[in-house]
Amino acid sequence: MSIDPGLLDDLEWRGLLAHSTDPDALRAALTEGPVRYYVGFDPxxxxxxxxxxxxxxxxxxxxxxxxxxxxxxxxxxxxIGDPKESGERTLNSLDIVKDWVERVRSQIEPFLDFDGPNAATMVNNYDWTASLSVIDFLRDVGKHFPVNRMLARDVVSRRLDSGISYTEFSYVLLQSMDFLNLYRDHGVTLQFGGSDQWGNITAGVELVRRADGGKAHAFATPLVTKSDGTKYGKTEGGALWLDPAMMSPYAFHQFWLNVEDEKVGELLRIFTFLSRAEIEDLEAQTAEKPFLRAGQKALADAVTTLVHGEQETEQAKAAAAALFGGGELRDLSPATLAAALQEAGATEVARGDGLPTVVDLLVQSGLCKSKGEARRTVGEGGAYVNNARVTDPDASPGEADLVGDGWLVVRRGKKNIAGVRVV
Structure with missing residues (x-):
């Protein structure tokens, strides 16, 4: 495979270069021939x-x-885990970590090509760390790390008052040893990662130089934040997980569909493989007609397809349309429908002697505050069950009206939706 000389320029245009050890040397290395590089993921x-x-x-x-x-x-x-700002990590058992290793491997593998002249290789640092003796570790690795420089690391210095264990303090040695091992055994000369890992990454570059006199390169990508500088997530305290069991493809698609207009261009550059011309055209459309949300739609479709596949993307789009009367609810898979309704807001009701009336459904779902308000909503023509307008406030859906795994889709007006699961 030929080398693309425009790689670094593309990374810069996409905003993926926050730091680098030596920009000129890095550019030369990436244009002269194939570079072996690594990026690490802790489970x-x-x-x-x-x-x-x-x-x-x-x-x-x-x-x-x-x-x-x-x-x-x-x-x-x-x-062990990299030191956190908030305090000491809870250490997980070996069995838990082994399970998470396999899960993480399976999430990475679809994105890389493991065949061909520049085939990817998956490695686990447990393979070269588990059998290493403490004496060898201290003599061969520890001696290259001045304590004063370790203490000067931002996260360490901030944790000194509250307390930091020797375990977390020493994490940088283990990560640096990874770079040295890959340099020695595989000829890896480049590491990259997030900018919050920059201290660990540069420590690895320095270890390669100190231990073997080798020349290595590194760069870091910026942390991705909202317009107000806070971290992105599904909720204030939750991460945007890639595992569909932890965050449904529907919720994943909705997240990207709802990003701020001012962030669309940045996120398109970082998270999609659309061309510069395509992204700049989407940015122009977003600026001129933001209500069409062209950038968000392209972003949501592209990233969801990358992570979950085209079929799940189409299901997510069909679910969003069906909830608001633009598609058939029964065409959705039970899992997609359930995920969409959980995102919209869901509640459970008991069958009792039959299914609740429309008035009761509106109140129990939270769409109306009282039965009086619910009756007025029905009278004004604003009550829907499964996208069908209801005109009788005392009407009750039948068993045949349940969709998916026992759901009713209750709507007030055009935009207020709730899922009711009958149990």
Whole structure:
């Protein structure tokens, strides 16, 4: 495979270069021939998330440009975890970490090509760390790390007052050892990761130089934040998970569909493989006619297809349309319908002697505050069950009206929707 000389320019245009060790040397290396590079993922949760996706897609961009990827899943570093700002991590058992390693591997693999002249390789740092003795680790790795420089690291210095264990303090040594091992055994000369990992990444570059006199390169991608500077997530405290069991494809698609207008261009650059001309055209459409949400639609479709596949993307779009009367609810899979209704707002009601009346459904779903308000809504023609207008406030749906796994879709007006699951 030939090398794409425009790779670094494309990364810069996409806003994917927050830091680099030596921009000129990095550019020279990436244009002279195939570079072996690595990016690491610690299994500190059962799924990767939006921040990890930035690194996965960046790894894919480098491979498509002709370079050779090594995807590292940290079975060893995942046992410890990088120091957090908020305090000491809870250490997980070896069995849990092993399970998460396999989950993370399976999420990374579809994005890289494991065949051909620049085939990807998946590695686990547990393989070269588990058998290493403490004495060898201290002599061969620890001696290259001045304590004063370790103390000066931002996250460490901020944790000194509240307390930081030697375990987390030493994390940087383990991650740096990964770079040295991959340099020695596989000829890897480039590492990248998120900008919050920049201290760990540059420590690895320095270890390669100190231990072997080697020349290595590194760059970091910026952290992706909302317009107000806060982190993105499904909720204030939740991550945007890639595992469909932890965040449904429908909810995933909706997240991208609802990003702020001012962030659409940035996110299209980072998370899609659309061309510069396509992205700039979508930015222009968003600026001129923001109500059409052309940029958000293209973003949501592209990223959901990358992560979950085209079929799930089409199901997510069909679900969004069907909830508001633009499609047939019964054509949706039970899982997609349930996910869409959980996002819209869902409640459960008991059958009792029969299904609740429309008035009761409107109140129990939270769409109306009282039965009086519910009756007025029906009288004004604003009550719908499964997208059919209801004119009798005392009417009750029948068993045949249930869709999916026992759901009713209740709507007030054009936009207020709730799911009611009959149990």
């Amino acid at each position: 500190t949760a059962p799924s990767l998330h939006m921040g990890n996706l930035v690194q996965i897609l960046t790894a894919r961009r480098l491979q498509q440009a002709g370079h050779v990827p090594y995807a590292l899943v940290g079975g060893a570093t995942g046992m």
